[in-house]
Amino acid sequence: MEDWTKKTDAEVFSTVGEMPGSMAAYWRDIEMKRRHYLLAKGVSDIQIRAAQAEIEAADATKVTAIWTRVSAIAMVASVAAVLSAAFIGR
Secondary structure: OOOHHHOHHHHOOOOOOOOOOOHHHHHHHHHHHHHHHHHHHHHHHHHHHHHHHHHHHHHHHHHHHHHHHHHHHHHHHHHHEEEEEEEEOO
């Protein structure tokens, strides 16, 4: 029996030369399904990693927004302190 796992993609996905229902056709079909599964799994893993990176980026954006708000409030407080000092000093 041929070992379909050692064949190239071209050999697996080209015509088998066997009649449908033969053992060679069966193992070829199994190998095609296995390779498709591995490719789909690889794509899914990459999509999951990309989604995790997007979540991390969103979390970082939230932290940046908080610090921007704190900075704006500190700036307003600083301007208010300078203006009140200027008016009190007169």
